[in-house]
Amino acid sequence: MGGGTTRVGDPSDKTSQRPLLTDAVIGANLAGIRRAFAPFLAFGEGPTDAVMVNNADWLDRLGYIEFLRDYGVHFTINRMLALEFVKTRIEAQQPLTFLEFNYLLMQAADFLELNRRFGCTLQFGGSEQWGNIVSGIDLIRRVEGREVFGVTAPLVTTASGVKMGKTVAGAVWLDGAMLAPYDYWQFWRNTEDADVGRFLRLFTDLPLAEIARLEALGGAEINEAKTVLANEATTLLHGAEAAGAAAGAARDVFGSGGITKDLPTRPLKRGGWPQGRSSTEVVFASGLVSSKAEARRKLSAGEVRINDELMTDPTKTIYWSDVEQPLGVFKVQLGKRGRIVLVQPVD
RNA sequence: GGGGGAAUGUCCCGAGCGGCAAAGGGGGCGGACUGUAAAUCCGCUGGCGUACGCCUUCGCAGGUUCGAGUCCUGCUUCCCCCA
Numbered sequence: 001m002g003g004g005t006t007r008v009g010d011p012s013d014k015t016s017q018r019p020l021l022t023d024a025v026i027g028a029n030l031a032g033i034r035r036a037f038a039p040f041l042a043f044g045e046g047p048t049d050a051v052m053v054n055n056a057d058w059l060d061r062l063g064y065i066e067f068l069r070d071y072g073v074h075f076t077i078n079r080m081l082a083l084e085f086v087k088t089r090i091e092a093q094q095p096l097t098f099l100e101f102n103y104l105l106m107q108a109a110d111f112l113e114l115n116r117r118f119g120c121t122l123q124f125g126g127s128e129q130w131g132n133i134v135s136g137i138d139l140i141r142r143v144e145g146r147e148v149f150g151v152t153a154p155l156v157t158t159a160s161g162v163k164m165g166k167t168v169a170g171a172v173w174l175d176g177a178m179l180a181p182y183d184y185w186q187f188w189r190n191t192e193d194a195d196v197g198r199f200l201r202l203f204t205d206l207p208l209a210e211i212a213r214l215e216a217l218g219g220a221e222i223n224e225a226k227t228v229l230a231n232e233a234t235t236l237l238h239g240a241e242a243a244g245a246a247a248g249a250a251r252d253v254f255g256s257g258g259i260t261k262d263l264p265t266r267p268l269k270r271g272g273w274p275q276g277r278s279s280t281e282v283v284f285a286s287g288l289v290s291s292k293a294e295a296r297r298k299l300s301a302g303e304v305r306i307n308d309e310l311m312t313d314p315t316k317t318i319y320w321s322d323v324e325q326p327l328g329v330f331k332v333q334l335g336k337r338g339r340i341v342l343v344q345p346v347d
Numbered sequence: 348g349g350g351g352g353a354a355u356g357u358c359c360c361g362a363g364c365g366g367c368a369a370a371g372g373g374g375g376c377g378g379a380c381u382g383u384a385a386a387u388c389c390g391c392u393g394g395c396g397u398a399c400g401c402c403u404u405c406g407c408a409g410g411u412u413c414g415a416g417u418c419c420u421g422c423u424u425c426c427c428c429c430a
Binding site for chain 1: 378381382383385391392393395396398
């Protein structure tokens with residue numbers, strides 16, 4: 001956790017100055033990140049358990065002179081100028097601040113510190129971290145005489161070049177409270193054909209032979225592979241039960257057109273309205289749109305179905321008595337086969 | 348220290364003779380076509396309101412004007428050139 005490095009910000013992101021975070025916020029973020037990783041890692045005290053540390057623990061105490069003397073001596077400008085991100089910035093006549101230039105020293109120092117404290121020998125990161133990681137490897141070799149390693153992965157994009165992680169409601173959240181398991185399952189189910197094999201290898205633990213069989217499926221049969229991908233990925237994050245429920249909900253929705261309690265559900269206050277609320281209010285309550293104006297637009301454009309009926313009048317009253325039984329909810333759907341949210345009237 | 352340039356719809360890029368809710372892309376959402384896919388074509392993409400409508404946006408703060416993204420002044424940040 002970069003509680004220390006966050007104070008200087010991400011050098012590559014020049015458009016937005018990263019705000020200084022208070023210790024309280026950093027603590028909350030740390031807890032949040034820990035929660036996000038919990039399904040995949042076992043945190044604890046055991047020999048193979050995961051630990052999460054905050055680099056503010058050692059970076060904050062570091063004085064400038066001390067920093068220069070302990071770490072600065074091991075870095076030559078000659079080598080740093082040869083780094084790819086430095087070269088490209090200089091060649092492109094783009095400014096490279098001293099702060100950015102120093103960022104990799106701090107990250108290298110982190111690796112060294114982790115190596116000393118925990119015997120950490122491998123640093124993993126996105127491909128843009130290559131220079132930072134290699135600098136840490138060099139530093140550890142010089143200071144400790146130990147050989148350590150780095151692994152980088154390319155930014156994952158879809159076959160059509162789109163960055164991974166964007167979806168209707170924003171990002172693909174790992175937190176089930178931010179993105180319902182059903183929607184997480186759907187995200188994987190809607191993978192592009194060309195990505196299925198790659199994603200199965202990257203995001204599931206299936207045997208390679210099985211993956212090879214799945215990605216060989218052609219035409220509409222590839223959908224079977226997508227279902228497997230969705231099941232596996234959702235199981236890893238939310239567990240087999242949630243994955244099964246999401247798959248079942250999908251069968252009901254896309255197969256029979258029915259609804260189940262496993263679909264995302266949002267409340268709608270009855271308030272002072274005894275009979276019902278306008279279609280705009282109901283759609284807004286679903287969270288499928290971010291404003292009532294957008295709800296009106298989408299209704300008028302014929303994008304919305306309520307209880308399987310195309311609803312084009314933004315002012316039409318939806319009566320409380322129109323809820324679908326036995327769940328007692330309105331089924332709000334964006335697009336003919338698009339996202340579905342159940343809206344439940346509450347007092 | 349001196350000179351020049353730039354900041355636009357809070358997703359991004361980017362046009363913008365003083366009348367602008369603001370061109371055009373990309374992205375996103377929807378439709379047609381399909382297989383809950385891709386590609387292609389079409390529509391939508393500031394907020395509030397049932398509605399004539401109202402409100403808020405162009406780095407920040409003032410000013411000129413009936414009226415300012417557009418002109419003037421100061422400030423902030425960034426870039427380039429000279430020293």
